[in-house]
Each structure stands twice: as structure tokens, then as C-alpha cells.
Amino acid sequence: xxxxxxxxxxxxxxLIEEGHSQRSACLILGLNRSTIQRYxxxxxxDEVSEDGxxxxxxxxxxxxxxxxxxAKSYHFGxxxxxxxxxxxxxxxxxxxxxxxxxxxxxxxxxxxxxEILDHDPERLVLEAWALFDNADIIVAHYGKKFDIPKMNxxxxxxGLQPPSPFKVVDTKEISSKKFLLPFNSLEYLAKALGVQQKxxxxxxxxxxxxxxxxxxxxxxxxxxxxxxxxALRDVYNRLITWDNNxxxxxxYNDEHEALCTxxxxxxxxxxxxxxxxxxxxxxxxxxxxxxxxxxxxxxKTGSGNSLVRVV
Numbered sequence: 001x002x003x004x005x006x007x008x009x010x011x012x013x014x015l016i017e018e019g020h021s022q023r024s025a026c027l028i029l030g031l032n033r034s035t036i037q038r039y040x041x042x043x044x045x046d047e048v049s050e051d052g053x054x055x056x057x058x059x060x061x062x063x064x065x066x067x068x069x070x071a072k073s074y075h076f077g078x079x080x081x082x083x084x085x086x087x088x089x090x091x092x093x094x095x096x097x098x099x100x101x102x103x104x105x106x107x108x109x110x111x112x113x114x115e116i117l118d119h120d121p122e123r124l125v126l127e128a129w130a131l132f133d134n135a136d137i138i139v140a141h142y143g144k145k146f147d148i149p150k151m152n153x154x155x156x157x158x159g160l161q162p163p164s165p166f167k168v169v170d171t172k173e174i175s176s177k178k179f180l181l182p183f184n185s186l187e188y189l190a191k192a193l194g195v196q197q198k199x200x201x202x203x204x205x206x207x208x209x210x211x212x213x214x215x216x217x218x219x220x221x222x223x224x225x226x227x228x229x230x231a232l233r234d235v236y237n238r239l240i241t242w243d244n245n246x247x248x249x250x251x252y253n254d255e256h257e258a259l260c261t262x263x264x265x266x267x268x269x270x271x272x273x274x275x276x277x278x279x280x281x282x283x284x285x286x287x288x289x290x291x292x293x294x295x296x297x298x299x300k301t302g303s304g305n306s307l308v309r310v311v
Contacts, residue, residue: 003035004031004035004036004039008029008031009039009043011029012025012026012029012031012036015028015029016112016123019112019113019114020112020114021112021114021115021118021120021123022036022115022120022122022123022126023118023120023122024114036123036126037126037129037130037160040126040127040130043130057252057253057254057255058102058252058253058264059136059137059249059252059264060101060102060134060135060136060137061101061102061135061136061137061138061139062099062100062101062131062132062134062135062137062138062139062166063099063100063101063106063139063140063229063232063233063236064097064098064099064131064138064139064140064143064147064229065097065098065099065140065141065147065225065228065229065232066094066095066096066097066128066147066150066151066225067095067096067097067221067224067225068092068093068094068095068150069092069093069094069095069116069119069207069210069211070092070207070208070211071088071090071091071092072088072089072090073087073088073089074087074089075087090119093119093121093154094111094121094124094125094128094151094154095110095111095116095121095207095210095221096108096109096110096111096124096221096222096225097109097124097127097128097225098222098225098226098228098229099131099229100229100230100233106226106229106230106233107226108222108223108225108226108229109124109127109222110124110218110221110222110225111123111124111218112218113213113215113218114213116210116211116213116218117213121154122158125151125154125155125158125160126158126160128151128154128155129155129160129163132151132163132164132166133163133164134164135163135166136166136167136252137166137167137168137169137247138166138167138168138169139168139169139170139171139232139233139236140168140169140170140171140232141170141171141172141185141186141228141232141235142170142172142173143168143169143170143171143172144168144170144173145170148168167245167247168245169236169240169244169245169247170245171186171189171232171235171236171239172184172185172186173245174239174242174243174244174245175189175239177243178239178242178243179242186198186228186231186232186235187231189235189239190231190234190235193234193235193238195231195234195235195237195238196227196230196231196233196234197227197231198224198227198228198231199223199224199227199228201220201221201224202220206220206221206224207221237291240262240263240291240293241262241291241292241293242293243262244261244262244263244309248261248309249261249262249263249264250264250306250307252264253266257306258286258306258307259306259307260288260290260291260293260295260307261293261295261307261308261309262288262291262293262295262309263288263290263291263293265288265289265290265291267288267289267290268286268287268288268289268295268307269286269287269289270284270285270286271284271285271286271287271294275296276296276310283296283297283298284296284297285310286307293309294310295307295308295309295310296308296309296310
């Protein structure tokens with residue numbers, strides 16, 4: 001079948017909720033992977049909205065976090081093991097992911113018991129590809145060195161083309177670069193900043209129980225994953241006052257010139273009598289009333305020009 005209708009996808013989703021794997025659901029309904037991929041992409045495009053309206057002059061910001069399964073291998077010792085490919089029993093794969101668009105609800109998805117036991121993460125990989133392909137900016141903690149390259153590896157393995165280009169804001173990188181804090185983990189930052197806290201989990205046993213297909217453990221893992229995205233968004237909103245990994249949010253709005261490069265807001269106040277100095281010039285300073293970031297003009301006159309972040 002080359003095309004599906006909304007009711008076909010509803011039947012597919014119902015089979016997944018009942019515990020079928022993506023593979024078996026497609027087999028029952030006579031669907032193929034590429035058909036599901038195209039439809040999931042269209043569904044997720046509809047999700048990128050606020051109050052039912054398509055986002056206008058705003059970047060599509062995807063807050064994203066993943067959890068993966070345990071890897072299994074043959075080994076002799078317990079410490080500093082360097083394992084070769086011949087020692088591999090089962091490599092880890094995507095277990096769950098959670099996301100939110102801009103200020104929207106946090107949504108999570110996890111493998112079914114059947115998918116876990118079959119080591120079949122394809123359904124989630126297709127979901128993730130559709131999310132990435134719709135994003136202008138992806139926010140993730142340790143995203144540049146873990147979440148994003150990890151997902152790219154899954155896309156490669158499942159024969160998917162690269163998603164459309166997007167920028168990455170890594171909250172761990174901002175914290176490491178801007179502050180000398182005792183820890184840069186999402187758990188520490190959420191606690192230190194007094195925002196939404198990460199949900200506790202039962203530790204390594206949770207991953208083991210998920211690997212064995214225990215439904216209560218899968219439910220706990222999904223709640224944990226969703227909680228991470230809630231904490232991530234709150235931490236991000238505090239950190240962008242200081243930095244945004246060089247992502248210029250003002251570029252996504254063509255209606256105004258004087259916009260905050262950190263958050264895209266047009267609620268800007270001039271800081272009269274205060275300037276930023278370079279070796280050759282001085283520039284007028286401004287403050288964003290939304291995220292509180294400091295900005296400067298891009299010309300010495302300080303009027304009628306776009307703002308730039310203070311480096």
C-alpha cells in the first residue's frame with residue numbers, strides 16, 4: 001500500500017498500544033516502513049503549533065532526550081575493559097525518547113514489550129527522524145556529543161536520509177563554558193536553579209527490567225524520560241540569558257529588526273549611557289526584557305540596525 005488514511009494510522013497506533021512491534025503492526029495492516037515514515041512526518045508537522053495555529057516567525061524548537069538499552073558483551077574482568085567486536089552479544093539501541101515543541105506539551109514514546117524482546121527500535125527511529133526533519137533548532141543536554149550523533153547513527157543503520165538542517169543548542173556545553181559549577185549534569189542544574197526537577201528512577205535495575213520486557217519498568221522509564229525534557233526546557237530558559245551556543249534566534253523573524261538574538265523577543269530596552277567597547281568602536285547596549293540577555297547594536301549609531309549578542 002503506497003498511501004494511508006488517518007483511520008489506517010489510528011489502527012496502526014492501536015496495535016502499537018496493544019503491544020505489537022512496528023514490524024508486526026505493519027504486517028497486519030499491509031503497510032511498509034516508508035509509508036509509515038511519510039505519514040508520521042506529516043502528523044508531526046501538524047504538532048508543531050501553538051493553540052492549533054502554525055508557528056509564524058518563530059523557530060521550531062525541539063526539546064529532546066533519549067534513553068537507550070543496555071549493551072551486552074563477553075568479558076573477563078570488571079574494570080577498564082576494552083571490548084572488541086567479537087565480544088559483542090547485543091549492542092544497545094534506542095529504548096525511549098521524549099520531546100516538546102517550543103512551549104507545548106511534553107510527549108514520550110517507548111518500545112513495546114514485543115519490540116524490546118525482539119530488539120526492534122525501528123518505530124522509534126522513524127519517529128525521531130520525522131521530529132529532527134521538522135526542527136529548526138534542537139535543544140538537548142550533552143546533545144552535541146551524545147543524543148544527536150547517537151540518533152544519526154540509528155538513521156544511518158536504518159537506511160534513512162539525513163534530516164533537514166537544524167541548529168543544536170547544548171545546555172551542558174553552555175554550562176561548562178560559562179560557569180565554574182561543581183557539576184554540569186541536568187540533575188544538578190535543575191536543582192541549583194530551582195526549576196523542574198528530574199524524576200528519580202530505580203537505577204541500573206530499571207534498565208535490566210526494561211530489557212526483560214517488564215511493563216511496569218517500561219512505564220517508569222517513559223515517565224523518567226518525559227521528566228528529563230521538562231527539566232531540560234526549564235534549564236534552557238535560564239541559561240539562554242548567558243549564551244545560546246551562537247544560535248541567532250532573531251534570524252527566524254522577518255517582521256522586526258531589533259530582536260533578541262538569544263530568545264527572539266522584540267521586547268527590548270535601551271540601556272542609556274552604557275556601551276560595549278571593542279578595539280576600534282563603542283556600541284550602545286540593550287537588554288531583552290524576556291530572557292534578560294544583554295545585547296549591543298551592530299553599528300556605532302545604535303539605531304535602525306539589528307542587534308547582536310555581546311561576546
